[in-house]
Amino acid sequence: MPDRELTMLETAHAYFNETCDLLDVEDGLRQVLLNPWRQLSVSVPIRMDNGEIRVFNGFRVQHNGVRGPYKGGVRYAPAADAAHTNALAMLMTWKTALVDIPFGGAKGGVQVQPADLSEGELNRLTRRYTGAISHIIGPQRDIPAPDMGTNAQVMAWMMDAFGQTNGYSPGAVTGKPIELGGSYGREAATGRGVCDIAMLAAADIGIDMRGATVAIQGFGNVGSFAGQRMVEIGAHVVALSDANRAIYDPAGLDMEEVLAHNARVGSLENCPLGEVITNEELLELDVDILIPAAIEGVISTENAEKIRARLIVEAANSPITYGADAILADQGTTVIPDILANAGGVIVSYFEWAQNIQRFRWTLNRVNEELYTTISHGFDRAQEMAKERDLTPRKAAYAVAVGAVAKATELRGFI
Numbered sequence: 001m002p003d004r005e006l007t008m009l010e011t012a013h014a015y016f017n018e019t020c021d022l023l024d025v026e027d028g029l030r031q032v033l034l035n036p037w038r039q040l041s042v043s044v045p046i047r048m049d050n051g052e053i054r055v056f057n058g059f060r061v062q063h064n065g066v067r068g069p070y071k072g073g074v075r076y077a078p079a080a081d082a083a084h085t086n087a088l089a090m091l092m093t094w095k096t097a098l099v100d101i102p103f104g105g106a107k108g109g110v111q112v113q114p115a116d117l118s119e120g121e122l123n124r125l126t127r128r129y130t131g132a133i134s135h136i137i138g139p140q141r142d143i144p145a146p147d148m149g150t151n152a153q154v155m156a157w158m159m160d161a162f163g164q165t166n167g168y169s170p171g172a173v174t175g176k177p178i179e180l181g182g183s184y185g186r187e188a189a190t191g192r193g194v195c196d197i198a199m200l201a202a203a204d205i206g207i208d209m210r211g212a213t214v215a216i217q218g219f220g221n222v223g224s225f226a227g228q229r230m231v232e233i234g235a236h237v238v239a240l241s242d243a244n245r246a247i248y249d250p251a252g253l254d255m256e257e258v259l260a261h262n263a264r265v266g267s268l269e270n271c272p273l274g275e276v277i278t279n280e281e282l283l284e285l286d287v288d289i290l291i292p293a294a295i296e297g298v299i300s301t302e303n304a305e306k307i308r309a310r311l312i313v314e315a316a317n318s319p320i321t322y323g324a325d326a327i328l329a330d331q332g333t334t335v336i337p338d339i340l341a342n343a344g345g346v347i348v349s350y351f352e353w354a355q356n357i358q359r360f361r362w363t364l365n366r367v368n369e370e371l372y373t374t375i376s377h378g379f380d381r382a383q384e385m386a387k388e389r390d391l392t393p394r395k396a397a398y399a400v401a402v403g404a405v406a407k408a409t410e411l412r413g414f415i
């Protein structure tokens, strides 16, 4: 065990290497699967509203394209540097392989705090970034989508900017507004998929979802929809948080009221419901299910021993550090890994892309049903592997995913 916390990229590499050891993947093939196939680093200059010019760093990392066009979100965050984007791109390769959708893995990033930019500045930034990567994206090449700090509006600007030189191409970007060819259910998809997976995992370890207690860290696009869905399926969401406030009510929070406050204020700040706790305390609550849906690395070797939840569903990408993952496994905590838990977003992105290229719209019911079919298939594949080889859910999910990409590479015959 390393004596310091691994970075996100080191963590991604460590899980990958362990999986290759388990599957006996030969060294040369490991290199093909480990290294990103293409990493583009671009400079994104824009004129700010005050007349000043600022230059932001942008990236698009195409990790692996063996199973189809590269696919993955674009993150606007100060931490979205080359290494970060690289790690997230690799997770996308395993995610699409595990749930068996016909894409490779990619990720984009711009190092910016989007909350500090006006709408006009964000629009200009998005257009400039899209222009800088437009020669490597497209409906059959690489299809961006939302991630942390981006949303349907940013995707609409990306589609528009890409279309200016390439013609109308809704399939070039997913997570678009419904009015521009977005899919019903895409916005809620990651949160919904998190709950589908939580239900399956809970049933497996004997937690009854009706009345189960749930704590959710993060109230953005993933956490807020996961919270609503949890209430719909009869669980008690006892704690919620965003960067401004964490609230706790052992009897269950009134989700409608939390949503109304969030819509009014734009955050949970000053939300009068429940008792105010800290984000750290939320993670350590004695609940059945913990859903970290905010940022990476929140469960580390510092607090892993204090986690009391029986089941953790990784709604964010990489919320548990490598060291913490081992501690949780020793404690007997069931951890459903990000590459499975949050795959609902990219699954419905796939449906959106399929609808776009067929010029055909699905109903919300169809989207949600097919989401369940696809994500539960990923769950079953990982479960089967876990039982067969006595692995944790993360190790099993990686074994299925890396195995599938390795096999597809061999079949392609290019090496």
Ligand code: GLU
Residues within 6 Å of the ligand: 071, 072, 073, 074, 095, 143, 144, 145, 146, 147, 148, 174, 175, 317, 342, 343, 345, 346, 347, 349
């Ligand atoms: N950003 C999401 C993820 O990390 C969705 C990606 C997509 O829809 O392509 O999985």
